Each structure stands twice: as structure tokens, then as C-alpha cells.
Amino acid sequence: IKIKITNIDIPVAFASAFEGEIIRRGDMQVEFDGSRVDCCELVQTMDASEIEDHKITVVGPEVDEMELGSKNSIAYVVQVAGKNMQPDFEPVIERKFHNYINCIEGVYHTGQRDMQRVRISKDAFNAGFRIKHIGEVLYASVKNEFDAVVDKCQVTIYTDPAECTRMRHEVAIPTFDKRDARLANLTDESVDVYYSCILCQAFSPSHVCVVTPERLGLCGAVSWLDAKATNQLDPNGPCQVITKERPIDERIGEYEDVNEAVKKLSQGALEDVSLYSIMEKPMTSCGCFECICGIEPFSNGVCITNREYAGMTPLGMTFPELASMTGGGVQTPGFMGHGKHFIASKKFMKAEGGIERIVWMPKALKEQVADRLNATAKELYGIDNFTDMIGDETIAEDPETLLEFLTEKGHPALGMDPMM
Numbered sequence: 394i395k396i397k398i399t400n401i402d403i404p405v406a407f408a409s410a411f412e413g414e415i416i417r418r419g420d421m422q423v424e425f426d427g428s429r430v431d432c433c434e435l436v437q438t439m440d441a442s443e444i445e446d447h448k449i450t451v452v453g454p455e456v457d458e459m460e461l462g463s464k465n466s467i468a469y470v471v472q473v474a475g476k477n478m479q480p481d482f483e484p485v486i487e488r489k490f491h492n493y494i495n496c497i498e499g500v501y502h503t504g505q506r507d508m509q510r511v512r513i514s515k516d517a518f519n520a521g522f523r524i525k526h527i528g529e530v531l532y533a534s535v536k537n538e539f540d541a542v543v544d545k546c547q548v549t550i551y552t553d554p555a556e557c558t559r560m561r562h563e564v565a566i567p568t569f570d571k572r573d574a575r576l577a578n579l580t581d582e583s584v585d586v587y588y589s590c591i592l593c594q595a596f597s598p599s600h601v602c603v604v605t606p607e608r609l610g611l612c613g614a615v616s617w618l619d620a621k622a623t624n625q626l627d628p629n630g631p632c633q634v635i636t637k638e639r640p641i642d643e644r645i646g647e648y649e650d651v652n653e654a655v656k657k658l659s660q661g662a663l664e665d666v667s668l669y670s671i672m673e674k675p676m677t678s679c680g681c682f683e684c685i686c687g688i689e690p691f692s693n694g695v696c697i698t699n700r701e702y703a704g705m706t707p708l709g710m711t712f713p714e715l716a717s718m719t720g721g722g723v724q725t726p727g728f729m730g731h732g733k734h735f736i737a738s739k740k741f742m743k744a745e746g747g748i749e750r751i752v753w754m755p756k757a758l759k760e761q762v763a764d765r766l767n768a769t770a771k772e773l774y775g776i777d778n779f780t781d782m783i784g785d786e787t788i789a790e791d792p793e794t795l796l797e798f799l800t801e802k803g804h805p806a807l808g809m810d811p812m813m
């Protein structure tokens with residue numbers, strides 16, 4: 394999906410050339426930071442009678458009224474209507490906000506949902522760029538790219554802190570929870586097709602993600618429902634239907650249909666992939682995985698680390714070091730990139746015994762996935778509070794100390810067969 398250079402009525406340039414632009418603290422006028430204050434970004438499907446096309450409203454202070462260098466709240470809600478619009482398309486449109494806002498000269502965006510971060514540079518501010526222009530960009534881009542489903546589009550941007558808190562907690566989070574719950578009820582067995590995603594081939598030419606209900610794309614941003622919606626919106630686009638009618642090996646999750654699709658979509662670079670193994674024909678990794686898991690031979694387990702964690706792992710490697718040997722669209726048995734959400738999945742390295750193999754994770758990641766991971770461990774193995782058995786950097790950064798801890802806790806991986 395490409396961004397066309399369009400004539401949007403803003404006082405700075407708008408082009409994909411600005412997408413990689415970074416705004417340093419010293420060059421920034423203001424920032425909005427969902428990890429520190431209440432923020433969110435949301436698309437809502439409305440009835441055509443409820444909204445006015447191209448109406449852009451700012452509720453709260455403009456950039457002029459914010460202190461130089463300050464951290465502020467922001468919540469932008471893009472309401473759309475169209476007879477072909479479906480709520481399933483909302484997250485697909487939302488995910489594009491990152492590209493749209495980044496294409497603005499002097500404006501930077503990362504993250505999504507209620508964890509986005511936006512910076513506006515002093516230069517953009519001095520050129521006259523204001524909050525309302527974010528609305529212009531979102532309006533024009535959504536109308537431009539999603540014209541097949543969006544007939545009318547209205548944007549409201551809240552900067553009033555109380556309104557942002559209300560939008561985040563009363564509107565956005567319940568919406569995100571509802572989306573996640575829909576996905577939680579789907580299993581790989583309950584659907585007839587999977588989807589491919591090749592969005593990352595721009596950087597990793599042979600990389601193909603196979604997205605299933607229980608295994609989202611390794612970037613963490615493309616669920617099976619998102620891939621399905623992307624395919625409906627653009628049948629010739631990055632997500633294609635993959636049938637799953639000819640299983641070869643259910644244990645590792647290998648299908649003839651999946652192999653054929655992957656071979657075709659990787660231009661022959663990949664012959665076969667499994668969905669549920671990290672040792673046998675593992676899925677490839679591009680570069681944007683949220684997490685990497687790698688085998689830890691002393692405990693028969695795996696360590697997982699994530700992008701946010703800068704420290705050492707008991708594998709003797711940091712995230713960047715593991716990333717350099719895992720990425721690039723090649724299969725590296727024993728190491729695999731994956732999304733955070735996949736960690737609690739019943740299909741997580743199912744072929745090697747599943748989540749029981751997890752022996753170490755950074756503390757913050759462990760806390761993030763604890764509820765879901767503990768629920769899966771309880772359901773699959775009857776283990777209570779499984780995360781208490783998993784090491785982290787406050788317990789061990791080397792394999793010997795980790796092994797002592799795992800032995801003391803009676804971690805199940807210690808009794809499992811070696812993976813190599």
C-alpha cells in the first residue's frame with residue numbers, strides 16, 4: 394500500500410520521504426505520549442446521518458497554548474460512514490495513522506491504540522502547523538486510501554486532558570477489548586482459511602508471514618481478523634487467502650496449501666514452513682518482530698526477549714544481537730521472531746511442547762503477558778501462576794543462575810526432552 398503525495402491543506406510538506414524523520418528532544422515544540430498520559434487513536438463506524446464530511450474539530454488547547462517541550466494528552470477519533478464500511482475495517486484504517494502522520498514534515502509518530510507517541514517539531518510549529526492539521530491529514534488520507542468503503546469522514550481531536558481520559562478509558566479501551574475478545578474466541582481449527590502478509594517484502598524480499606487466528610503476524614500489528622479485512626479491502630493487496638485443506642503434519646502445523654502459497658509469495662526462496670515449530674521449518678522473520686525466542690540448551694527451554702528490553706539475556710545475547718541472526722527472511726531453526734500476543738497462545742511452539750518451554754522473559758514483558766499466559770498454563774497443564782516459575786533479569790542473566798532458579802521452582806521444562 395503506498396501513500397500518494399496529495400495536496401492537503403497544511404503549512405508543511407506531506408510526503409513519504411518524511412516517514413523516517415526523527416525529531417530530537419531539542420528540536421521538538423511539544424509531544425504527546427500515551428505511555429505517560431491518556432492518549433488514544435480510534436476509528437469509529439457511524440451512520441451517514443450522524444456525521445458531517447470534512448468536519449474537523451479540536452476540543453482543548455492548541456499547540457500555541459502548550460508549554461514548549463511539554464508532554465500532553467491527545468485523542469483523535471476518526472468517524473467514518475459508508476455503505477460498504479464494516480467495523481472489522483476499523484483497526485486496518487487505524488493502523489495506517491502511523492504512516493499518515495509520519496508523512497508530515499516535522500511530525501513524528503510511533504505506536505498505536507492508546508500507546509501512541511507524537512512529536513511536533515519547532516520548525517513545523519513555526520511554519521504554522523497546528524493540531525487541526527493532523528485532522529486534515531487524517532481526513533484526506535483516509536478518504537484517499539479507503540475510498541472504496543469510506544464515503545464520509547469526520548475528525549475530532551481532543552487535547553483537553555479530562556476529555557482524553559474519558560475517550561481513552563470509556564471509549565477506546567472498551568473497543569480494543571471487544572476486538573481482542575472476538576479474536577480470542579477463534580481457533581486455527583475453527584476457520585477455513587489463513588492469510589499471508591507480505592507487507593514487509595519491501596525490506597525482507599523473501600519474507601512471508603502466515604497469519605492464523607492463534608498466531609498473529611510477528612510485528613504484533615496484524616491479527617487474522619485484520620488480515621481478513623485487509624484482503625476484503627484490497628483483494629490484490631498484501632494479504633492473500635491461504636487454504637488449509639491438505640495437512641501434511643498436524644503436529645508441527647504443516648500444510649501443502651501453505652507451502653505452495655509461501656513458495657509462490659517468496660518467489661521460490663522458501664519451500665516449506667510450519668506454523669507451530671521453532672525447530673522444524675520455522676516461519677521466517679523480517680525485521681519488525683516484537684519479540685524473539687531462542688533455545689536455552691541447559692534448561693531444555695526457550696528464552697524470550699522483546700524490543701523494549703535493552704539488557705542481556707541468559708542466551709548471552711541482547712535483543713539487537715539476536716535480531717541480527719534471526720531476521721532477513723531466512724529460516725533459522727531454534728530462533729524465531731514473533732508477536733507479544735503469540736506468547737500466551739496454545740499454538741506457541743506447540744510442536745516442542747508449548748508454553749511449558751518458556752524459562753525466561755524480561756520482567757516488564759512477563760507482567761504484560763501474565764494474565765493470558767497464566768490462564769493458558771492453567772488450562773493446558775493445570776499449573777497455577779506459571780509466570781512465577783519463569784526467570785527474568787532480576788533473577789538471572791546467565792544460564793547457571795537461571796538453572797538454579799528453575800530447579801528450585803520445579804519448572805516443567807527441566808523434565809522435557811532436549812530440543813536438539
Ligand code: SF4
Nearest residue numbers: 590593602610612615
Ligand atoms: Fe505483515 Fe508480517 Fe510484516 Fe506484520 S511482520 S506487516 S504481518 S509481513
Ligand code: ZN
Nearest residue numbers: 593679680681
Ligand atoms: Zn516486518
